[in-house]
Amino acid sequence: MRDLNKRLFFLCTGRIDAKEFEKLEDKAFIYKNALEHRLLDSLLSLKPTFFDNATLTSLKSEKAKKRRGFLDVMNSFNQANINYVCLKGLAMKKYYPAHLERQSNDYDLLLKDFKDFWKAHDILLEKGYSLENYPYVANQKKCGGALYRKITDGLTVDIEINIGGFPLSECTWLVEPLIWSTKQIIVVDDEPIHIPSDEFNMIILIAEVGTNGKKRIRDAVDFYYVSQCEYDTRFVDTYLKKLKLKKAEKVLLNMLFQLEQNTFKNSKTGLINELYYRFRTDLYHIIPTYRSNHVISRIANHYVRLALITLVEKDILLSQLIYLNKFVSPSLYLKLGLPVYLIQLDMNKNAFHWQTKGTILIVKTPIGTFMTSSLCLNREEDFEIAHNMANANS
Numbered sequence: 001m002r003d004l005n006k007r008l009f010f011l012c013t014g015r016i017d018a019k020e021f022e023k024l025e026d027k028a029f030i031y032k033n034a035l036e037h038r039l040l041d042s043l044l045s046l047k048p049t050f051f052d053n054a055t056l057t058s059l060k061s062e063k064a065k066k067r068r069g070f071l072d073v074m075n076s077f078n079q080a081n082i083n084y085v086c087l088k089g090l091a092m093k094k095y096y097p098a099h100l101e102r103q104s105n106d107y108d109l110l111l112k113d114f115k116d117f118w119k120a121h122d123i124l125l126e127k128g129y130s131l132e133n134y135p136y137v138a139n140q141k142k143c144g145g146a147l148y149r150k151i152t153d154g155l156t157v158d159i160e161i162n163i164g165g166f167p168l169s170e171c172t173w174l175v176e177p178l179i180w181s182t183k184q185i186i187v188v189d190d191e192p193i194h195i196p197s198d199e200f201n202m203i204i205l206i207a208e209v210g211t212n213g214k215k216r217i218r219d220a221v222d223f224y225y226v227s228q229c230e231y232d233t234r235f236v237d238t239y240l241k242k243l244k245l246k247k248a249e250k251v252l253l254n255m256l257f258q259l260e261q262n263t264f265k266n267s268k269t270g271l272i273n274e275l276y277y278r279f280r281t282d283l284y285h286i287i288p289t290y291r292s293n294h295v296i297s298r299i300a301n302h303y304v305r306l307a308l309i310t311l312v313e314k315d316i317l318l319s320q321l322i323y324l325n326k327f328v329s330p331s332l333y334l335k336l337g338l339p340v341y342l343i344q345l346d347m348n349k350n351a352f353h354w355q356t357k358g359t360i361l362i363v364k365t366p367i368g369t370f371m372t373s374s375l376c377l378n379r380e381e382d383f384e385i386a387h388n389m390a391n392a393n394s
Helices: 002-012 018-023 027-036 040-046 053-079 090-094 114-126 198-210 217-227 233-242 246-260 271-289 295-313 318-325 330-336 380-391
Strands: 084-087 107-111 136-138 143-152 155-163 184-188 191-195 340-346 353-357 360-365 368-373
Touching: 002 027, 002 040, 002 217, 002 246, 027 040, 040 053, 053 114, 053 143, 053 155, 053 191, 084 090, 090 184, 090 191, 090 198, 090 217, 107 114, 114 143, 114 155, 198 217, 198 233, 198 246, 217 246, 233 246, 295 318, 295 330, 330 340, 330 360, 330 368, 340 380, 353 380, 360 380, 368 380
Parallel strands: 084 191, 107 155
Antiparallel strands: 084 107, 136 143, 136 340, 143 155, 184 191, 340 368, 353 360, 360 368
């Protein structure tokens, strides 16, 4: 296993020839490992004879259709003058060799603010996408996120949108005007695409990977190629210190070292491992980052929220959680900078403003009216109050 991990890494970084894989007979095992480490498209471009003709044709066709669909969305965003940057997947095309493909299971975007989001939402709906999960707001209503999905002939395309900033954790965000003043353009299949500067691509990569418990060889390949470009290392180092992310950088450097030395192990799975990585992230990033009069309340509510969300996701004690939900105030969560979900009540277009009645908080927007929810387990009477608020003066 370790030898295969090293070979995959060396293959994707151009230090061994694809002929090395002709010596390995267990194609099913290699395929499984490449899929786990998000290296299937890289293997496809470097060693197409590794796949049978049917699989090769299917994978190439699926990738081409996904990219065409996403680039069609980007063309509309460009025409509408939406302030966006592509993150990770397509952004990495600048750094990868032309012959090497990078696997991306979805597309990630950062929009400058909610005004850009309203326009992006309408475009995505027109093109057949729909909200896959409840969108959310966070960071004192300054930031948020949404996931859109389109399924055509069995092919799924996901577009994940971050609004206002890039989430470094459940409750800390990278909000930086420099991202927009230093963004650059690459051309993908004749379509201009906006991506962050080399410095912010490196910072976002470290923030994304270094705080994640899932170690993937593709992330080490990304880090390897971005490191080859001439970027301002002093700026990146200073910014990582400011964001309390130097230990996240160390995680990626350790991955590279382990792959070089053939000591890299696949990530452990399970709830205990997930909780360990979450706490480790909190210890060196979230807790030191909190600087406010509400620091104790923020940390306490952060852990209570994680515990409750875990119970909801696992369908544990739902009847009790429905009762408890009325005491988990969305207004308090928003004040503390924690995420709050948005449940759509209607699609009426309104000016962007918030309304409160008792414990019920709704927000009217140019894409519809939403009720805020901490756990998405609201009672029927909550919806009745929220609908009455939405219909008043509409």
